[in-house]
Amino acid sequence: MSTYRRITDIQACIRSGGTSCVQLVSEYIARIEENKHLNAFLEVWVEEALERARHIDQKFKSGTHGRLAGAIIGIKDNLAYKGHKVSAASKILEGFESLYTATAVQRLLDEDAIILGRTNCDEFAMGASNENSAFGPVKNAADYERVPGGSSGGSAVAVQANMVHATLGSDTGGSIRQPAAFCGLFGIKPTYGLISRWGLLAYASSFDQIGPLTHSLEDNMLLTEIMAGPDEHDATVSDRPAPRYENVASSKKYTFAVMRQAIEHPGLDPEVKSATESIIASLQANGHTVTYFDFEYLDYLVPTYYVLTTAEASSNLSRYSGLLYGHRSQHATDLESTFTLSRSEGFGEEVKRRIMLGTFVLSSDYYDAYYSKAQKVRRIIKNRTREVLSNADAIFIPTTSTPAFKMGEKSKNPIAMYLADLFTVQANIAGNCAISIPTATTASGLPIGMQLMCGEFEEQNLYSMSSEILRACK
Ligand code: GLN
Numbered sequence: 001m002s003t004y005r006r007i008t009d010i011q012a013c014i015r016s017g018g019t020s021c022v023q024l025v026s027e028y029i030a031r032i033e034e035n036k037h038l039n040a041f042l043e044v045w046v047e048e049a050l051e052r053a054r055h056i057d058q059k060f061k062s063g064t065h066g067r068l069a070g071a072i073i074g075i076k077d078n079l080a081y082k083g084h085k086v087s088a089a090s091k092i093l094e095g096f097e098s099l100y101t102a103t104a105v106q107r108l109l110d111e112d113a114i115i116l117g118r119t120n121c122d123e124f125a126m127g128a129s130n131e132n133s134a135f136g137p138v139k140n141a142a143d144y145e146r147v148p149g150g151s152s153g154g155s156a157v158a159v160q161a162n163m164v165h166a167t168l169g170s171d172t173g174g175s176i177r178q179p180a181a182f183c184g185l186f187g188i189k190p191t192y193g194l195i196s197r198w199g200l201l202a203y204a205s206s207f208d209q210i211g212p213l214t215h216s217l218e219d220n221m222l223l224t225e226i227m228a229g230p231d232e233h234d235a236t237v238s239d240r241p242a243p244r245y246e247n248v249a250s251s252k253k254y255t256f257a258v259m260r261q262a263i264e265h266p267g268l269d270p271e272v273k274s275a276t277e278s279i280i281a282s283l284q285a286n287g288h289t290v291t292y293f294d295f296e297y298l299d300y301l302v303p304t305y306y307v308l309t310t311a312e313a314s315s316n317l318s319r320y321s322g323l324l325y326g327h328r329s330q331h332a333t334d335l336e337s338t339f340t341l342s343r344s345e346g347f348g349e350e351v352k353r354r355i356m357l358g359t360f361v362l363s364s365d366y367y368d369a370y371y372s373k374a375q376k377v378r379r380i381i382k383n384r385t386r387e388v389l390s391n392a393d394a395i396f397i398p399t400t401s402t403p404a405f406k407m408g409e410k411s412k413n414p415i416a417m418y419l420a421d422l423f424t425v426q427a428n429i430a431g432n433c434a435i436s437i438p439t440a441t442t443a444s445g446l447p448i449g450m451q452l453m454c455g456e457f458e459e460q461n462l463y464s465m466s467s468e469i470l471r472a473c474k
Contacts, residue, residue, distance in 0.1 A: 102199020
């Protein structure tokens, strides 16, 4: 099967009679079958995708197709798609079917994308290795003994191993960018409020954003553009008009701000460090300015993130009570045992840990010491991030301090796992946009990703500057 880097390449091939949507869907289904051991998909909607492919092939013939005709997409198992199962990779939602479609998914469908299936992830998007799924871990296609990253691990591997053309993930603290980095893809965490969260199963509502994982920068830009913009169902979406991004081959010279504490971090893998240094040297050689800044709050990022997100999660996940939907314990005898048994049986270990942490930081005795303090620290981090970005066009650091780690390496040590988010949580705490760009591979063939962060709603700049990073890798 041919692999395509860009949707426009697929469309050109369809136009010239080289393939069709039906053929593409069939080929992807075969790939999914061949790669079952990677465990990237939880469900594949074969018949429906083929039927839709026939319909879109007709539209192609009559020239009435949308901008995503020919794009075969997978969606993370925390996005609602009417009439389809969604479980957040949790037993508590096993068998549950969506009653409506997420706005982000609907906008792709409106442009004739074909949704082929739902991808595995960490339960309720809580994790950095995809080892927390109730339906088994996902394997990295570059090395089966390694994790794909999380929580959108299935979405990353589905694209990495060409089981679909692109996928959607969600990013609360790095869940799109970190797996993108571990699997050699582009993954964006858009500005908070760019893309509607309607239909995204909430983890931490003031952090969560939906975004695409793709082989090419062009597709990333296109999918983000199509999903972005106001939505009457989500009041946290900005009412700025929907953006139009251009593929700018600019001669513009930018200022990249490098965080000193990140590149001098003792935990930074030597190959990631040298990849970063070589890009910095090329950026300078290409006429860009590279400045260095001190970010004195680096060590506060992960604690702030975990206090606030667990607090939000403990509230968001209270709806899974065993009463309204999802798993209800067979052993319940009254209302209270329905709650406690259904939740104890339905949620996995990590989700329970976070609900307890979140309940603790919100409890009246500890609220001021933890939750309220973390809110203040969030403001300080946001202000400092804005200040740095007022003196530079983007912040440039690696996406992760190491390439993909081994399965089981961190799964027994929550703190070590939480520290895997060290470089990614800043953008979610501050609310600005950030992207992971595949830039290099290690000597043993593991992908290395670099991260750019721009200000709020500066996705155009983020994408334009990503091209400069790619140029600097050549
Ligand atoms: N690894 C982070 C966590 O476990 C990020 C998850 C995410 O972005 N959804 O919370």
